[in-house]
Amino acid sequence: MRSDPKHLQAALTAWCRLLGDANVQCDAATLGQLSQDTMRSPAHACARLRPASSDQVAACLAIARQYGIALQPASTGHNWGYGSVATAHNRCVQLDLSRMDKILDFDEALAVVTLEPGVTQAALADYLASRGLPFLTPVTGAGPTCSVLANALERGFGITPVTDHWQAVMGLEAILPDGQHYRSPMWAAGTTPCYKWGVGPYLDGLFGQSGLGVVTKMSIALVRRPQVVQPFYFWVDSGAQLPAALDGVKRILDRCGGQVGGINLMNSTRLLSMAYNDQPLTRLSPDERDAAARSLALPAWMGVGSIYCEHAQLASVKGIIRSELRRFSSRYQFRSQRQLVLAERALRLLPGAWSRRWQLTLGKLRMGVELMHGQPNQVALPLAYAGGARPRPGALLDPARDNCGLIWYAPVLPLRSQQVATFVGQMEQLCLGQQLPCPVTLTTLSGRAIDCTVPLLFDRDDSQASGRAEDCYRQLFASGRQQGVLPYRVPLAFMDLLAEAQGSAWQLGQRLKAALDPQHLLAPGRYCSLPTITECPPAAMEPQL
Numbered sequence: 001m002r003s004d005p006k007h008l009q010a011a012l013t014a015w016c017r018l019l020g021d022a023n024v025q026c027d028a029a030t031l032g033q034l035s036q037d038t039m040r041s042p043a044h045a046c047a048r049l050r051p052a053s054s055d056q057v058a059a060c061l062a063i064a065r066q067y068g069i070a071l072q073p074a075s076t077g078h079n080w081g082y083g084s085v086a087t088a089h090n091r092c093v094q095l096d097l098s099r100m101d102k103i104l105d106f107d108e109a110l111a112v113v114t115l116e117p118g119v120t121q122a123a124l125a126d127y128l129a130s131r132g133l134p135f136l137t138p139v140t141g142a143g144p145t146c147s148v149l150a151n152a153l154e155r156g157f158g159i160t161p162v163t164d165h166w167q168a169v170m171g172l173e174a175i176l177p178d179g180q181h182y183r184s185p186m187w188a189a190g191t192t193p194c195y196k197w198g199v200g201p202y203l204d205g206l207f208g209q210s211g212l213g214v215v216t217k218m219s220i221a222l223v224r225r226p227q228v229v230q231p232f233y234f235w236v237d238s239g240a241q242l243p244a245a246l247d248g249v250k251r252i253l254d255r256c257g258g259q260v261g262g263i264n265l266m267n268s269t270r271l272l273s274m275a276y277n278d279q280p281l282t283r284l285s286p287d288e289r290d291a292a293a294r295s296l297a298l299p300a301w302m303g304v305g306s307i308y309c310e311h312a313q314l315a316s317v318k319g320i321i322r323s324e325l326r327r328f329s330s331r332y333q334f335r336s337q338r339q340l341v342l343a344e345r346a347l348r349l350l351p352g353a354w355s356r357r358w359q360l361t362l363g364k365l366r367m368g369v370e371l372m373h374g375q376p377n378q379v380a381l382p383l384a385y386a387g388g389a390r391p392r393p394g395a396l397l398d399p400a401r402d403n404c405g406l407i408w409y410a411p412v413l414p415l416r417s418q419q420v421a422t423f424v425g426q427m428e429q430l431c432l433g434q435q436l437p438c439p440v441t442l443t444t445l446s447g448r449a450i451d452c453t454v455p456l457l458f459d460r461d462d463s464q465a466s467g468r469a470e471d472c473y474r475q476l477f478a479s480g481r482q483q484g485v486l487p488y489r490v491p492l493a494f495m496d497l498l499a500e501a502q503g504s505a506w507q508l509g510q511r512l513k514a515a516l517d518p519q520h521l522l523a524p525g526r527y528c529s530l531p532t533i534t535e536c537p538p539a540a541m542e543p544q545l
Contacts, residue, residue: 008046008091011067015049018059023050023099034085034094038384038399038406040466041086041493042525045072045094052099054216058179060095061214061522065178070524071095073214075117075147077400079154080384081408081455083492084400088525100216103127107192111135112170114192114219117149121376124148128222135222136160136374138168144376145396149218153208154489159262160374161223161308163445168221170196172204174213177517182213193219209489210509211523212516223374226308230318231369234325234332236265236301242424244328245301246417246442246450252305252324253447259317261372263305263444267424268293270439271302273386274364281386281437282457282465289437299330306372335365383439387457387465405458407469409476412488415450426479427454434472451488492526499529 015024026047035044049071051057064071070092077085077096085094101118106127115124122144125137140151140158152165162168171184171193185198198204207213236245242265249263272293273281284292307317318334325332367379382391384399384406391397399406409427413420424440431438436456443451456472458465470493477497480486490498499506506529513520513528520528 007067008069008093011063011069011093012047014063014067015060018063019049019051019056023052024048025050033401036398036400036403037084037086038080038404038460039083039491039493040470041083041491043087043090043092045085045087045092046090048094048096050096050099054100054173054175054181057095057097057100057214057216058175058181061175061177062179064093064521065519068519068521069093070521072523072526073097073117075150076120076145078142078146078398079150080142080381080399080404081406081491082154082489086492088492092524095214097214097216104217105192106131106133108133110192110194111222111224112192112194112219113222114217115149116217117147117215119148120145121148125374125376134225136225137376138162138165138220138222139371139374139376140165141371141380143378143381143397145398148220149215152218152220153215155208157262157443157445157451159264159304159306159372159443161258161261162221163262163443165220166208167196169204170194170219170221171198172207172215172219173217174207174215176213177522182207187219206512209527211520211526211528212512214522223308225374227310228307228314229369229373230307230309230314230334230336231372232305232307232318232321232325232332232334233365234303234329235299236303236328237299237330239267239300239421241328242301242421243417245303246415246420248324248328249303249305249444250415250417250447252321253444255320255324256307256317259307259309259313260321261306261308263303265301265303265442267301267438267440268298269437270383270441271298272296273383273437273439280388280459281439282388282459284437286432303329304368306369336369383455383457386437386439387459389460403460405456405460405466405469407456407473407491408453408489409456409473410451410453410487410489411476411480411485412445412449412451413485415444415446415448420450420452423452423480423483423485427452427476430475430479431456431472434468434475436469436472490527495525495527496529498527 012024030048049060051060072087072092073095074085075097097117099118100116103115103119105114121137121139128135138158140156152169155166157163157165171187174182176182184193184204186195187193207215252260275296309317364379367377370377378397381397384404387405389402389404391402413423428438438454441453445451456469458469473494509528
C-alpha cells in the first residue's frame with residue numbers, strides 16, 4: 001500500500017477532473033466534519049469524494065488503484081456508536097455516497113423497492129406516504145437521517161415484522177475493488193429481484209459487513225401495512241423474574257409467529273435514560289440511579305412489543321399474549337397511538353414535576369409507536385447525550401457532531417432465558433467496575449436469538465472516561481467470547497478483537513480480501529486485519545487542490 005503524500009496529491013487532482021472541484025473536498029470545514037466521532041477511533045479521512053453514480057464510483061476506484069490510495073465508503077456517515085466515518089489510517093479518503101440518493105423503482109405487486117445508498121429512512125417514508133403506498137419503512141433507532149441500504153449491509157434490525165433487515169434484501173449491485181460491476185444472479189435488466197438466494201453460491205452475502213465491494217444499488221422487500229398495529233407493554237418488577245419473562249416472550253413469538261414484531265425488554269437504567277433529565281446519567285452513582293428509578297416507579301424491566309394483524313385476528317392474538325403475560329408480568333397494557341396521545345393531552349392539564357415527567361414519558365412512548373408504524377423519528381437518539389453532551393439548538397440530533405460519548409456493544413445470544421439473564425448480570429458488573437451505567441435493551445431477533453445491546457456512555461471531553469469506556473468494551477468482548485458470544489457488529493476501533501475470535505471464518509475472509517483487493521485499498525481494516533502501514537509526517541496530511 002503506497003499511499004504517500006505525492007501519490008495522494010496526484011489522486012486528488014485526478015478525482016477533481018472526474019467529479020469536479022466541488023465534489024473533492026479537503027478544506028478545513030470538511031476535515032472537521034470527517035473527524036466527528038463518538039469515540040477515539042484509529043484515524044479519520046484526509047479528504048472526501050462525492051460521486052453521483054455507479055460509473056463514477058468505479059472510476060474513483062480506478063484512480064485509487066492507480067495511485068495506491070485507500071478509500072472508505074460511507075452512505076450517510078451516521079454510523080453513531082460504531083465509528084461514524086472513522087478510517088483505519090489518516091491517509092484514507094472517504095467515498096461519500098450520499099449524493100446517490102435516488103429511489104430507482106418500486107414494484108408494488110411484489111413490494112420490492114430498489115434504491116441507492118444515500119436514501120434515508122425519512123426519504124423512503126416520504127416517498128411511500130406521498131404516493132399513498134401502504135408499506136412500512138424498515139426503521140431503526142438510529143433515526144430518519146440514516147441510510148436504509150447501509151443499515152441492511154450492517155445487518156441492522158428493527159421492531160417491524162421483518163426484524164432482520166438483511167433478510168429483506170432481494171438483490172444488489174456492487175463495484176468490486178478492481179472496478180468490475182457485480183449484480184445478483186437473478187437480477188436481470190428490467191426485472192425486479194424476488195428470490196433472495198439466486199442460483200449457485202450465495203455471493204450477495206459477501207458484501208455485508210465487508211470491504212469487498214461498494215454497494216451502489218439494493219432491492220429490499222417491504223412489508224405491507226396491516227389493518228392493525230397494536231402496541232403492548234408489560235412490567236417485570238424484579239430482576240429475578242427476568243428468566244421467566246424471557247421464557248414468556250419466547251412463547252409469544254413461537255405462538256404468534258409473524259403477527260408480532262421484535263419485542264424489546266429494557267432495564268431500569270435504560271428506562272431512566274428516557275424519563276430522567278435532571279442531570280446526565282453518567283454523573284449519578286449507582287445508588288442515585290436506583291433512587292431516581294424508585295422515585296419514578298420504574299420497574300426492573302419493561303417490555304414493549306407490537307401486534308401486526310388484520311382486524312379479525314386481533315382478539316385471538318391479544319388473547320394469546322395476555323395469557324402469557326399473566327404468567328410473569330405484574331402489569332400489562334394494550335395501548336394504541338390514539339390512546340397515548342389522549343393521555344399525554346390529559347397530563348398537560350395537571351401541574352407539577354410528576355405530570356411533566358409523565359408527559360415526557362408518554363411522548364416517547366408515542367414516538368415509539370410511530371416507529372412500529374414504520375415512521376422514522378429520533379426517539380432513541382437522546383440516549384447518546386446521557387454522558388453530558390448537549391444537542392445543537394434547532395437542529396436534528398447528531399451524536400458525532402455534538403461530541404457525544406457512545407460505544408455500542410451488541411452481542412447476540414441464544415434465546416435461553418437463564419443464559420441471557422446471567423450474561424446481563426455479568427455485563428452490569430463489568431460496567432460497574434469501570435464506573436459506567438449499564439442501560440440494557442434486549443431485542444428479540446427471532447424465537448431463537450436475542451440481541452443484548454449496551455451503550456457505553458461517557459464524557460468525550462474526559463480522556464479518563466474515554467479510556468474506561470474503551471477498557472470496558474474490551475472486557476465485555478473478552479467475557480462474551482469466552483462463552484462463545486460475539487457482537488453482531490463491531491466498531492472499527494475494535495476490529496482487532498475479531499482476529500482471534502473468528503478463527504477459520506476470519507482466515508477465509510482474509511483470503512477473499514487478498515484475492516479481490518490485494519492492496520487493501522477498499523475499507524482497509526474493516527472486518528479484516530490491516531497490513532502494516534508506515535505513517536507519513538503530519539504536515540503531509542493537508543493536501544492542497
